[in-house]
Amino acid sequence: MAMSIMQExxxxxxxxxxxxxxxxxxxxxxxxxxESPAKAKTGETIVLQxxxxxxxxxxxxxxxxxxxxxxxxxxPEETSIVWCGLTDTGRVRTHNExxxxxxxxxxxxxxxxxxxxxxxxxxxxxxxxxxxSAAREVRAYAGTxxxxxxxxxxxxxxxxxxLKEANSKxxxxxxxxxxxxxxxDKAYIANVGDSRSYWIENGTIxxxxxxxxxxxxxxxxxxxxREEARKHPKSNVLYRTIGSEGPLTVDLFQVLxxxxxxxxxxxxxxxxxxxxxxxxxxxxxxxxxxxACARLIRTAxxxxxxxxxxxxxxxxx
Ligand code: CA
Numbered sequence: 681m682a683m684s685i686m687q688e689x690x691x692x693x694x695x696x697x698x699x700x701x702x703x704x705x706x707x708x709x710x711x712x713x714x715e716s717p718a719k720a721k722t723g724e725t726i727v728l729q730x731x732x733x734x735x736x737x738x739x740x741x742x743x744x745x746x747x748x749x750x751x752x753x754x755x756p757e758e759t760s761i762v763w764c765g766l767t768d769t770g771r772v773r774t775h776n777e778x779x780x781x782x783x784x785x786x787x788x789x790x791x792x793x794x795x796x797x798x799x800x801x802x803x804x805x806x807x808x809x810x811x812x813s814a815a816r817e818v819r820a821y822a823g824t825x826x827x828x829x830x831x832x833x834x835x836x837x838x839x840x841x842x843l844k845e846a847n848s849k850x851x852x853x854x855x856x857x858x859x860x861x862x863x864x865d866k867a868y869i870a871n872v873g874d875s876r877s878y879w880i881e882n883g884t885i886x887x888x889x890x891x892x893x894x895x896x897x898x899x900x901x902x903x904x905x906r907e908e909a910r911k912h913p914k915s916n917v918l919y920r921t922i923g924s925e926g927p928l929t930v931d932l933f934q935v936l937x938x939x940x941x942x943x944x945x946x947x948x949x950x951x952x953x954x955x956x957x958x959x960x961x962x963x964x965x966x967x968x969x970x971x972a973c974a975r976l977i978r979t980a981x982x983x984x985x986x987x988x989x990x991x992x993x994x995x996x997x
Contacts, residue, residue, distance in 0.1 A: 759939045761789065761862060764973040765992040770949055771985030777803030778947050778990040779811045787823035788863035790815060791992050793875045795947040798853030806853040809845055810838040810922045814859055822861065828932045831859050831870035835922070835930045842923035854923035858889065858945055862994065867943055869933040873921050874948050881941035885960040888933050892920035910952060943994040949987035953980040969993045
C-alpha cells in the first residue's frame with residue numbers, strides 16, 4: 681500500500697514536471713506570447729474587460745502607505761516597524777500589473793507584492809486576485825498555527841483562485857507572489873516567482889528568496905553570471921508561477937529581525953534596473969523609509985523604467 685502511494689506521488693510529480701517543462705518550452709519558443717490577447721479554447725480571441733481600473737496609472741501620491749510606528753506590532757527590545765510601499769508604472773508600459781499590500785493585523789503585519797502577467801488586463805487581475813486571496817487566508821488563520829504553514833496554505837489558495845479565474849476566462853494569466861508576515865521578532869516569508877525579499881542589516885544586503893526563473897537556474901549551474909542573468913532578454917521566463925495547474929511548491933523562509941535592519945520586497949521592475957549594490961547604497965544613505973522607497977523607484981526609472989516597479993520597505997526601529 682505504501683509503495684502504491686509513493687508511486688502515485690512520483691507519477692503526480694513527474695506529470696507536474698512534464699507540464700512545467702512544456703510551459704517552459706512554449707515560453708522559449710514564443711517569448712512574447714504572454715503579451716498576446718488571451719485565446720479561447722475555440723481559437724476565438726477574447727479581450728478581457730478592464731474590471732479593475734483603479735491601479736492602471738496609479739498616482740504615486742495615492743499609493744503611499746504612511747509609516748505607522750505607533751500602531752505597528754512591537755518586537756523585542758522595544759522595537760517596532762515602520763513601512764512604506766510604492767508602485768509605479770515605469771517609463772515604458774502603459775499600465776501597471778503589479779499589486780502590493782501592507783496590512784496591519786492583530787496577529788502581526790502582512791506585506792505582499794505580486795507581479796501579474798497574461799497580457800491586456802489579465803496580469804493586473806491575476807496579481808490582485810492572488811494578493812487578496814492570500815491576504816484573506818492569512819487574516820483568517822494567522823496566530824492559529826505555524827506561521828510558515830499559514831503562509832503556504834495562503835499561497836496555495838491564491839493559486840487555486842487565480843487558476844479558477846484563468847479557466848473561467850480562457851486566459852493564461854498568472855502572477856508572482858511574495859508574502860512577508862512579521863510576527864514578534866521574526867519575519868516569515870513565502871515566495872513563488874521572481875519577486876524578491878531582501879534583508880539589509882549592518883552594512884550587508886542579503887537576498888532571501890530565490891527566483892523561479894530559467895536564468896536563475898543557469899546561474900546556479902554556473903552557466904551565467906548574476907549580472908548577465910539580470911540583463912538577459914529572457915530573464916522574465918518563469919518556471920513556477922501562481923495560476924499554474926498541478927502541484928505547486930512554495931518556498932518558505934524565516935528571518936530574525938533586529939533593530940536597524942530593513943526588509944525590502946520588490947518586483948523585477950526594481951531589481952532588473954537597480955543592482956543589489958545600488959539598492960544597498962540607498963539604504964545606507966537614506967534612513968527614512970518613505971524617502972528610501974521613493975529613491976528606489978526613482979532610480980529604477982532613471983535606469984530605464986522598462987517594467988512596472990514596486991517596492992515595500994519595512995524597517996525595524
Ligand atoms: Ca514585472
